[in-house]
Amino acid sequence: MLPKFKTLLIVFAIVFILLLIPLLAMQFTDEVHWTVFDFIVAGVLLFTTGLVIQFVLKKAKNTKHRILICVIILILLFLLWAELAVGIFGSAVAGN
Template sequence: MKTKRILFIVLIVGALLLIPLIAMQFSDEVVWDLFDFLVVGILLLGTGFLIDLVLRKVSTTKNRFIICGVIFAVLFIIWAELAVGLFGSPFAGS
């Protein structure tokens, strides 16, 4: 059961990483290098594993939604910062 969950998370992350890879073949506007794929892969895997942990360990549905919402919010804030430097931090290379 645990192996199936891990495999499912890895397959979903792989499928999501295929989107920019395919887009790079058809557009000059999507320009990712290996480092970009690694960072996004780590972010998505980390998010997936954290969500899995929350779903296994937290008992109430309300708390699951709240914690998962916070995890997704943090993911989107980090993603936006890395993509466009939303806050202008050194984290984004600004």
């Protein structure tokens, strides 16, 4: 396994690259409207997800369990992201 600092650096780099996508899209189209708060929330969500997945990969010994838990984590991330973006469930999280 990688040392903790390298792991954090890799997760941070991946999150940074993913956040560059909407930042670049905002330069070329008016369809993407992200505020600083949107970037902060997305960064926290992605960084936390990356750390949790790293933790699961380190602690889970069985490959099937690793895959299943990581898929569940990613599904939860996408559901929360969709709820924050458009409020698909109409919960208080989305501001409804």
